[in-house]
Amino acid sequence: MKASVYYGKNDIRFEDLPVPEIEDGDILLKMKSCGLCGTDIHKALHQTVTGPVVLGHEVAAEVVKVGRRVTRFQPGDRVVTAIHVPCYSCHYCDRGHFTLCEQFKPTHIEPGGFAEYIRLPELHVKHLTHKIPDGVSWEKAAMVEPIGCCLHGLKQAAITSGCSVLVMGSGTIGLLSAQLSAMMGASTVIVSDLSTFKLDLALRLGIDHAINPAQENLEARIGEITDGLGVDVVVIAAGVSALLPQAINLLRRGGRVVVFSPFDHHNMVSIDAGRFFRDEISVIGTYSLSSYEMPEAVEIVRKNRIKLDEMITHCYPLSRLGEAIEFASNPDNDVLKVIMQMDE
């Protein structure tokens, strides 16, 4: 089978790998669409993983083979899945912090999403895999995993009807978070970004305000929009830790910041710490998703509760993964979500 294997920076090879063998509780998938995630781009460009490795985890695929003990799926089923499964029995899992489980990160699909065939181990089959509803395209189905990740963070932000939400960063995670906030009842949703293309796209998706902080004073605009109160929730969906002090300053009293960005370890920033006691603000960290968010994300896609077609700007054949990463990471390009698909 073919796979796009990451060996190092600017060295991704489209090569032959053996089709993974499955065991009794596993299933074998044929990849149809796999989203190119910001974390894949980050890993490839900043070399935070050592090759050879197959990246990709936003998988929509067809079941081609099932193990003897698998009853929920059969060949021909269209499914979505995710990559990490917790143990459901440790200190963290007992307290519902599934993404912090020791077993979470080491679990993986084999060899990764950017491959023609993928083995899903038994725990993935049991806890993370869901059928794609009829009428949902492969490309849209590949958006289920990132939607689940956004839900995981937003759930903790207590967005209720009438809330105002500012999303800093209008990439895929930012625009999904903005649309999901509106879906959860936020009455005012604002995004900020430096890209005119992404801000225009946000407005086309129905976001209320799109602000370019290089051209306008963000604090002044937020003040105008919220009658001087500040926003209920800020979501940071850009990898710039300097946004954190600014986000805290833009909160109304009692507001929440959700940080959904892979900042580097020991990345120090100064914040107005007085706001915690005086104004009861909170800062919430979020990473990945738990198995509970997958079916919720499938339902959101099935019911078309957010706009996804407009967000998928490019599809690339899997053989051109290196080119796709280069294209998607260049801020001069008009690109949002890139989906990888098997070569014809």
Ligand SMILES: [Zn+2]
């Ligand atoms: Zn992702």
Ligand SMILES: [Zn+2]
């Ligand atoms: Zn656990």
